[in-house]
Every structure is written in structure tokens, then in C-alpha cells.
Amino acid sequence: MSIVLEVKNLTIGVRGAALPPPVNDVSFSIEAGETLCIVGESGSGKSLSSLAIMGLLDRHALRVDAGDITVDGQNILAASSEKLRRMRASTMSMVFQEPMTALNPVERVGSQIEEVLRVHGERSSRRRRARVMEMLDAVHLPEPERIYRSYPHQLSGGQRQRIVICMALILNPKMLIADEPTTALDVTTQKQILALIQEMKDRFNTAVLFITHDFGVVSEIADRIAVMNRGKLVEVGSRDDVLSYPKTDYTRMLVLSVPSLVPRESTSEFGEVVLSVKGLTKTFSSGGFLQKSRSVDAVKAADLELRRNEILGIVGESGSGKTTLARCLARLIAPSKGVINLKGVNISDLRERDLRPHRKNIQVVFQDPFRSLNARMRIKNIITEGLTNYGVSRREGYKKAAELMHLVGLDEAMLDRFPHQFSGGQRQRICIARALALEPDVLVADEAVSALDVSVQRQVLDLLDDIRAKRSIAVLFITHDLRVAGRICDRIMVMKDGDIVEAGTSSQVLGAPHHAYTRQLIASAPGRHWDFENFRPFPVAPGEDISIDTQQ
Amino acid sequence: MTHIPDPHVRPPSRMRLFVLHARGNWPVTVSIVILLLLVLMAVFAPLLGTVDPTHINPVARMMGPTAENWFGTDPLGRDIYSRVLYGARTSLVIGVVAAGASLVLGLGIGVIAGYFRLADMIIMRIMDGIMSVPSIVLAVALVAVSGSNMGTVLVAIIVPEFPRVVRLVRGVILNLRSEPFVEAAISLGTPLPSLLWRHMIPNTTAPLIIQGSFILASAILTEAALSFLGVGLPANVPSWGNIMSEGRTYFQLLPGMIFFPGIVLALTVLSINLIGDALRDILDPKLGGRV
Numbered sequence: 001m002s003i004v005l006e007v008k009n010l011t012i013g014v015r016g017a018a019l020p021p022p023v024n025d026v027s028f029s030i031e032a033g034e035t036l037c038i039v040g041e042s043g044s045g046k047s048l049s050s051l052a053i054m055g056l057l058d059r060h061a062l063r064v065d066a067g068d069i070t071v072d073g074q075n076i077l078a079a080s081s082e083k084l085r086r087m088r089a090s091t092m093s094m095v096f097q098e099p100m101t102a103l104n105p106v107e108r109v110g111s112q113i114e115e116v117l118r119v120h121g122e123r124s125s126r127r128r129r130a131r132v133m134e135m136l137d138a139v140h141l142p143e144p145e146r147i148y149r150s151y152p153h154q155l156s157g158g159q160r161q162r163i164v165i166c167m168a169l170i171l172n173p174k175m176l177i178a179d180e181p182t183t184a185l186d187v188t189t190q191k192q193i194l195a196l197i198q199e200m201k202d203r204f205n206t207a208v209l210f211i212t213h214d215f216g217v218v219s220e221i222a223d224r225i226a227v228m229n230r231g232k233l234v235e236v237g238s239r240d241d242v243l244s245y246p247k248t249d250y251t252r253m254l255v256l257s258v259p260s261l262v263p264r265e266s267t268s269e270f271g272e273v274v275l276s277v278k279g280l281t282k283t284f285s286s287g288g289f290l291q292k293s294r295s296v297d298a299v300k301a302a303d304l305e306l307r308r309n310e311i312l313g314i315v316g317e318s319g320s321g322k323t324t325l326a327r328c329l330a331r332l333i334a335p336s337k338g339v340i341n342l343k344g345v346n347i348s349d350l351r352e353r354d355l356r357p358h359r360k361n362i363q364v365v366f367q368d369p370f371r372s373l374n375a376r377m378r379i380k381n382i383i384t385e386g387l388t389n390y391g392v393s394r395r396e397g398y399k400k401a402a403e404l405m406h407l408v409g410l411d412e413a414m415l416d417r418f419p420h421q422f423s424g425g426q427r428q429r430i431c432i433a434r435a436l437a438l439e440p441d442v443l444v445a446d447e448a449v450s451a452l453d454v455s456v457q458r459q460v461l462d463l464l465d466d467i468r469a470k471r472s473i474a475v476l477f478i479t480h481d482l483r484v485a486g487r488i489c490d491r492i493m494v495m496k497d498g499d500i501v502e503a504g505t506s507s508q509v510l511g512a513p514h515h516a517y518t519r520q521l522i523a524s525a526p527g528r529h530w531d532f533e534n535f536r537p538f539p540v541a542p543g544e545d546i547s548i549d550t551q552q
Numbered sequence: 553m554t555h556i557p558d559p560h561v562r563p564p565s566r567m568r569l570f571v572l573h574a575r576g577n578w579p580v581t582v583s584i585v586i587l588l589l590l591v592l593m594a595v596f597a598p599l600l601g602t603v604d605p606t607h608i609n610p611v612a613r614m615m616g617p618t619a620e621n622w623f624g625t626d627p628l629g630r631d632i633y634s635r636v637l638y639g640a641r642t643s644l645v646i647g648v649v650a651a652g653a654s655l656v657l658g659l660g661i662g663v664i665a666g667y668f669r670l671a672d673m674i675i676m677r678i679m680d681g682i683m684s685v686p687s688i689v690l691a692v693a694l695v696a697v698s699g700s701n702m703g704t705v706l707v708a709i710i711v712p713e714f715p716r717v718v719r720l721v722r723g724v725i726l727n728l729r730s731e732p733f734v735e736a737a738i739s740l741g742t743p744l745p746s747l748l749w750r751h752m753i754p755n756t757t758a759p760l761i762i763q764g765s766f767i768l769a770s771a772i773l774t775e776a777a778l779s780f781l782g783v784g785l786p787a788n789v790p791s792w793g794n795i796m797s798e799g800r801t802y803f804q805l806l807p808g809m810i811f812f813p814g815i816v817l818a819l820t821v822l823s824i825n826l827i828g829d830a831l832r833d834i835l836d837p838k839l840g841g842r843v
Contacts, residue, residue: 359741372732386740
């Protein structure tokens, strides 16, 4: 086999700042027809390495200090920008995370793909069109004629990513760099795109450099794995070696942090019902004055019960209505119909003034730790805001804030700091502390760990579990990730298009799902064949014994 | 100009950012110096070799620059140098008061429009209406009703200007409403006044500072234009517009009456605009970050 990409001792430095190099002495190589996964947490330098290979580094901010990059025998670092331009798409191409921003929103996708051929010298428009059609067919897009004439917004996320892949591969490059290409997609779509990349690799004998943070995805597609941490290459090896016998503590910790699709054994004793919901419906309508009004049922007659000391997971893909449900429960929006019984009081149609005494019983932790704290306030004032709202004195509040900081594993000396001085995981801990300050009975965690790195994710999940035990609080855990839900939830509800399609204990839902959609979700969960916690493949993957039909 | 406040940028570092920016950018440095000089001149006008700017001296009419009258005298024998210096006072007072009043009015109404859906519809339609009134037409009408004075000029400038601030603030508040930290505050039971005061209004300061600088410049310009057209300040008040207005007919004999106030006016507005641009580069995360 021939080596397509060779990176030797690559070091990338930051211009005009005495910072440690974001990429430090990194070497790896990829052969034709091979997939190398670079795995690492945010800030590990994995994306920068790939940009350097494409010759796309921001020259004003970064520079290559040392090393060599050779693609198909060509020295990239010495190449002129004209030569690099010619090599892109024809020798090496790239697929990014967000397909919407990678496409021009005001041009039909067909002509965008054709443009790649045109700038690389294909004169005949008939041949260009024929080649595009052939390629659209190769990436399994239905009705290529219609797709050719579509604008990006008329396609689904998965279809857009197929277009991007089609564009990247149309000149049959020797190497494809895929930078988190499925992170923005739903799991069922992710599975299809991963399969497509595999298929294309085999068909065109392409070398694939796949960048991801998700070991589940890695276990699905990697031939070899390179683990990066803080700019350094920690470990390189074949997939099974790295996943089964990680050589370094860092890799071991990363692999161990990946939730496998194994439901937790529910050992906790549940208390009384603190939240019960009946027939909750939320209808969004648009239009109105002078326009045709359209309405969408985001949540359709949802019922649920949540008991003290219980963690209930609500799992669904984007657009399933899970977040709308959570926002209704926390009364951030008013439900259209239904009853929300919070500790014996129906809060579904209370007016803001009457609602205030009950707000403290239900608190929310949001997804984005960077936007959920007011940047202008000190941590102590953020945590005590709720307490002061309910008339607790400032001194008492600060005392409580110090206790809460200990509870969430932070130092009380940090109370005087501002949010920007904390990392994402620490901020999420602060959000949890803030939510707990009012001693709520129900904590709603809306994708609370989705924006975090796996290792941090695991810590925050453990923290939530710990708090549940210490405070005997009820937690409503909303997530798109079945694996995460399996790790922490006692019961799981699956939502699809506003309906709750399945509900049961975690072991029921994950072990013996009734609904076809649940089965499809389980089958799509990346890395379900691998038992990360025990560093080995599952003899029988969870959910494997069920007959699954994933073809849609 | 829609401005989405960046919650990661903390305000205390902004002043330092501005100093850094100004140091690396000579037009901004020069602008700051000019503006400072102008403010000092306006404040210390009586100590800078001026005479009473309204003092009429029939003996020394329409003279070119002399050792006594540095910029010469006008057809009534008033000292042009003194009138230009005192005119700076007028311009700055008009500018600062107009900008301040527009910001305060705009912030108050904009917050209401941004937070309350129902009020939004009504308020914004009214604002659209007000914005369609040109300040000069309004000034002519006001002068016809109540005579020309400082009040009419201010009203004529503020009325067409503040709806722009309303729009700006409304946009920022609308964006902030869906920010998680605001929703978190709501679920913590934060009463509406402190929700607005603690979590929302502080995030409007950056766009308001920028908008304020542009209103300041345009108010000074509008006052000069109104006075020049004779619907601004009374003729005896020293104002750059008035001086130029009187000098118009004598331009060939006394070009200084147009040039001296004209140059000072242009420099002032240019400096304020340059500083405003610099502020926007720093405070607006979409354009900033290149410091």
C-alpha cells in the first residue's frame, strides 16, 4: 500500500504570543484506503493539524514552526498558493462539521458541485453535468435531477452533508479530511453518513483522515487511531489496540469516559411524585395578521410522572419536541393545553405573579455553559441571585453559595471571579450550583452535558447522580444521546415529532424496545458494539438480539 | 445595525482595549487630541484671549485677521475668533444634550418594545411614523410656532433621532430574551425590574455608546445646518451655523467667516466619527476582535 499523507514532526506556533504551541511535534501517516481517526478533546490541536495539511492555516495568527507535510509526494509547506489551490479538491479535499455553512445558500447545489469541475478545467458543460449526476447517484441521493436544482435550505442536514461529500470526492482525490462531519447531525443520519464515508473510501481507495471527539464514531470507522492531547500526539495504533489496550492514562481515561449502551442498574429508592404532567400540548403558530397562519404541534398530549430521587431521561432527535416540553415544564413558555402538577399545584396556566412562589421548586440547567451565565456578574452574585429574589439576606446567601461550591466540586475562593475565568465544565458546575441554591424539587437538565468533552461530560454526569443522592432531588434529563441517557437515567422516555413513543425503565427501553423508532435509535448509536468500560467488544451488542430494520 | 452582545466579553477590559486600539491607530489618536482641545477651548473660552462674542463694535467692522482680532471681525464688528470659540460651547452642549436625551428616551422605550410583545407592535409603528419626519421641516414648523431658541433646536434634533435608538435597543433586548442566562434568571424568580436592570440593560451599553457617538456628531451637524438656514438658534447666539449664515453674503470679502467655523465644524464631526468607528470596532464583536 502506498502512503498518501505523511506528517512529520509538525509544530504550529501562535504568532506574537508566548503561548505553548497548539500543535507540538506531531507525526503520523495514512495509506490509501485507510481511515485514520484523530481523537481529542477541544483544544487538542486536531483541527489545526488538518487545516495545516490543507494549507488553510490563518497566516496572520499561526505559523508552522517545524516539520514536514507530504501529500501524494508533494511538499505542502513549500507549495505556492497556486499549487495548493490546484491540489485542493483534486488531490486532497475536506468536509466540515456544519454542512449548511459549507454551501452557498443562494446557489443551486448542482451548480456548486459543477463549479468544482469547472475551476479544475472541465470545459464541456455536458460532461460536467453527467459527472455531477453520476456522483449524486454515488452518494445515494434520491432523485438526482431534483436535488441538482435544489437550494441548500430545501435539503435536510443529512442530504446537505451528502452534497458536501459529493463535492469533496468528485475529482477523486487521494485523501479526504473529514472534520467532525457528523457532529451536527442526528444519530440516525450520522449512521448513514458514516456508512457513506466508509463506502466511498472502499470504492475510490481514498485515504481518510477523520477528526472526531466521539470514541463511539471512532470504533465504527477507524482502521487506526491517533489520540491528541494539548497539541501532542499521545498515542497511535490500530483501532483494536488503542481501544482494548490503551498505552497511556490519558487514552484510558478518554475511552473509559465513553458511555456504552448499557442501562444502569437502578438501585435508588424513589419517593413521592413531585411532578406529574397530563395531556401537555404546545402548539406554535406563525403568521396571523394578513398572513395565512400555520401551526405546529411541538408537543402532543404528553403525560409523565417524576418521583423524588428519580432521574427520568427524555431522548429524541432534533425537532422531537423534547426541549419544548422542558421549557413548558419550567414555565419559560406557556403550554397550550394540559396540566403540570408541581408538588400539588397546577402551574400550567398560572400568571407570572402567581407563578413566582412556585418557580423555585423547578430549576433548569441549560446546554450552552458559555451563554447561561451573565458575564457581568460575579459567581457569588450569580449563585445567590435566586436566594435574594426570595428574600434571603446577602450574608446568608454567600454562606450558602460557599457550601454549594463545595457540593459541585469547586473551590469557594472562586466565588469572587467572573464567568469568563472558568472552563466549560466548571461553568456547567456553577449553573448546577445556581439551580440548586433554591433547593428545588425538580431539576431540568436540558442537554446539560452535550456541549462538553467526554471526560468532562462523565464528571458532570457523576456530579448530577451524586447530587440526586445527596439532595434526593428529581431530575428530568433531556438529551439526544441514548448512550448518555442509559448511563444516568432510571427511566427513559423516547420522543418523536412531539409524541412520546416509548417509556419505561432504562433496561426495558434499551434492552427490549417496543417501538421501531427506539430500535432504530439504538441501532444508530455509534460504538454500540464496543464495551468501552471494559476495553473490549461486546460479545453481543446491546439491542443486537432484536431484529432491526434501519433502512428507511 | 443589529448588535448581538457577546456575553463572553467582560466590560472592564474595554477601556484598556480602547487605549490599545487608539495607540496603534494614529487617526484615532489625533481625533482624541482634537476633541480634547475642543472641549478645553469651549470650557476655558473666557480665558483664551476672547472678548464678549456678542459685543458690537461699529468702528471695527469687516476687518481681516489682525493682532487684535485673530480671525477678523464680522459686519457688526464682533470678534470672529471669540464667536467661534463660544460657538464650540453651543455645539457641544447641543450635541451632548441631544445624544443624552435620545439615548435615555430610546433606551426606555426600546426596552419596553423589546420586552412586551403587545407594546412592540404599537410602539414600533409610531416610531416608523416619527422617523419619517425630517428634522429641518420639523424645525421650520417649531420655529413658526414658538420662535427660535435652544429648546426648538433640541426638539428638532432629538425627535427624528431617538427612534433609531429605540430600534437598536429593541433588537438587542429581543435577542437577549432568548439567551439562557436570562431564562435562568426568569426561572430563579427574578422580578421583572431587576431582570431588565441587571441582566438586559447592561448588555445594551456597548451599542448605545457607539450610537451615542454618531448622534453626537450628527446633532452638531444638524444644529449648524438649522442655524445656517435661519431656523436654528437666534442670530445673536454664537454658533458655527450662525456665523457661516451671516458670512454667506460677504464670502468674497470675508472668507474667514465661512472658513474658520467651517473647518472647526468639519474637524469636530470627523474626530467624533473616527472615535465612534474605533469604539464600534472594539465593542461590536462582529467587526471587532481585530485589535
